[in-house]
Amino acid sequence: MSQDDQKQLSEIIGLIYDSAQSPELWPQLLSILDTTLGLPLDVQKDQENEVVSENKAKTQILKPHFRRAIEFNHRFNALENERNAVADVLDRLPIGIILTDENCTVTAMNQHAQNILNENDELTIKSNQLVLKSVTDTKNLHRVVRDIAVAQVNRHSSQQEKSMMIGAASDNPCSIYITPTNIDNLPTDVPLISIYISCAKSRQEISADILSETYTLTQAEARLLKHLLNGCHSLSEIANKQRISKHTVRSQLKSILEKTNTHSQTELIKMVLTGPAALIGARASTPVNISLSEPEANFSKNMSETPQTKGIRLMDGRWMEFTEFGDRHGTPLIHFHGWLHSKEKLHPYSTFAETHGLRVIVPERPGHGCSDPQHEHSLSHYCKRDIQQLASHLGIDSFYVTGDGEGGPYALACAATLTDRVKRAATTGCMPDPRFEHLENLLPFDRRLQILARSTPKSILYPFSKIILKALKKNNSYFELMASDFYESDRAIVSSDEHKKIFKESMNNVTSSNIDGIVADYYLRLKDWDFNPEDIKTEVHIWHGIHDCFSNIDSAKDIAAAIPNCKSHFLEENGHYIFISHWDEILSALIEA
The missing domain is CATH 3.30.450.20 (PAS domain)
Structure with missing residues (x-):
């Protein structure tokens, strides 16, 4: 290995440890890993094996450092979580x-x-x-x-x-x-x-009833204690307000101190203000009344009060989580979400499912949310086994399917393997497999990561990807930095408050448990689909923005050309987030076709 290579590896090793503690450095680490270990797009076939062999030697040197850096990152996150938990408890004190x-x-x-x-x-x-x-x-x-x-x-x-x-x-x-x-x-x-x-003005009011119940005080003792909590420390003043003798006040205070096992007014006040009575008093605020507008009130009679997140135990023992939206007795539609989604609301702006009588079932794919990961990740097996079992469990004979982004291949796999159950299918911004992949004009971050993944083992690629996920969850500014390369229609969407809320919910969802499954799902586009789009008999609608920087428009055109019964909707002046901007139009074309 040349001196330049050794110098470069030393730089990478230092950056690996720095990135584990300072996630904002991961774009820099990604760039240098791409340069060092990535397989160039223009590499000749006869040179590919030689490049891969050289990169494997470098990878062996970097492996142990990645493992240690990830361990440090876990410890750091544990300490940070502990600190945040303490801060959260203190913030709840009144x-x-x-x-x-x-x-x-x-x-x-x-x-x-x-x-x-x-x-x-x-x-x-x-x-x-x-x-x-x-x-x-x-x-x-x-x-x-x-x-x-x-x-x-x-x-x-x-x-x-x-x-x-x-x-x-x-x-x-x-x-x-x-x-x-x-x-x-x-x-x-x-x-x-x-x-x-x-x-006085910012103090949480603690009622005499709560004081009496919490500390087994008489009502008179509770009223005295409330005066002390309100800043009145003079027993004579309290006696005048209560219209009782100072001797009676002293007797009541002595009884309170005995019942609370305290020895002074100062100790008593400290105990109460940091004890359960204060917390109960803080929670016992006036409830907020939320009124529904007339249309929403009418909907509520026929809809479930909130989206229902449920789960089933699959035949192989794995757990599958799913959420239902819309009309529970309506036309069934199974939607495969992208990595950006919310369990609280199917769509930030649309009520199409509710107003058109759709029952939308959103399964959490293997490794997402609380769904167990698959040991052997297979699109066709997932549809033939898991989705088939889910539909049977819900008593659904036939249904529509939609898939957004990473969920697109799952929708196509259902159309290919469940021909007797899928009525029609639609994808938005569908992620391709290597057969249809076009890396040109992709988001620089995605392009680098995809190129790097071609020649980098999972032992490095997956831990590094976990750092990226945690960085995105920790600081939304990293996503906003990536968004600077988005097409203008996408930038407008991701800068909205609704999108920021969904983004936060998504990151909490995808990083709450099965991070390995999320990473595996992302790199699914590196594997050939285990079904042939040419064999899909069901009608399929392919929706794609011309300026999509996550999935090249040429990839979408190649997929559409391979499907015999396909209706293409290639949208000018649009990028990746057409699920947000055109959802009503997509559903209308699918259901009413």
Whole structure:
């Protein structure tokens, strides 16, 4: 191996590890892998074996680094998920929580604290330091935080907690509770202080009934506790409001402390604000009333309330998940989705299925959602066994089929193998197999990945593809970067809020469990179809955008030419996402033909 090759491999190895931790680097890694391991489009047949042999030697060197990088990526993701889970829990608490160091420099806060800072001018953050509106209050706060930090470092039991009231004369007073943060793995010389904030206007109201039920208090004790939670810390003031003696208030407070096993008002307030009563109070908000418009209300009488996701156990023991949309008693149509789809809504804009009495069944293909992957991925076997069993399970004798993108070959396979059950079939932006593949004018990302896949073993290709999937899920900007190469009609679609919502749901769906199955489905276009389009007797409608950058229009024309009974719809001024822009027209032509 030449020195240039060794230098290039060293660069790739470094980039492999960097990409595992920083997924935004995967386009750069893909480009250099394409250059190093990819099989050029113009390679001569007599040179192909030699190129593949050289690339195999390089692949053997890269394999262990890919494996280690993927392991690091798994560990990193596990830690990130744990951190996000903790952040999610803190955001659900109905009290502001700010973490600071001994100098009151803010290191983290939950959403409720951010809301308080946005709505209350008594507190703010300047130069990343928590300060109060009053200079005197700010000095007191910083002094208390330093004293607690010092006590924490020196393990002193005194000065371990303190409460303050700010803005008492304003219309939005706030209670502040300051305490050390006890984290086992935190170095003793790096104290972390927790500041709990509860303001009158942003405070979640906790009813006396909830307090009484949660802590087994009398109604009088619950009313007293509610006053304390609302920032009234003077027993004399509470006595006046309740029109009872101060002695009675003291007796009630003593009883509350005993029942809650707390020893001071400060400890009591902290326990309640971070306990189940506060969470119950936060959830017990006024329900939102959603009214249906008149047409939607009429539909709801004949439709299922929501899409129904179900599943069946197949004869070989695998699980198949599927979702039903539209009229449960209507004309059946089995739709094979692309990688972009939602279980919540069949189409972001269309109600054609509902208004035209269609029962749309969307199976999750092997390796998608909760469907188990196939050991031997076969289009014809999937249709003859899995789809046949699904139709029988649902009591469906005959049906229409549609397929979008990666789902297109499945729709064609059904038309070829289930001739006695499929009435008509339609595809949109159908992905080809090598026989019909035209890599010219494809999206640069897709073209590179497809070329690279021709000469790269699964042991590298699949882990790398998982990194790409996780990167897309983590940051939508990567998809938006790819979309800069889309045709203008596609760019308009993917920039819409509805598409962004579906994209997020899709990424959650495809990465929730069977990532291996998703990757296998993507590279299905590298394998010859195990059925002949020439043998399809059913009428097939091929819909394709002239400017499709995922599946070349020439591929669609070759597929259409091979199918005997085919109606072609090649759309000018359109790209790949004609499933979004022309769905009503596609269904109308299919059902009403």
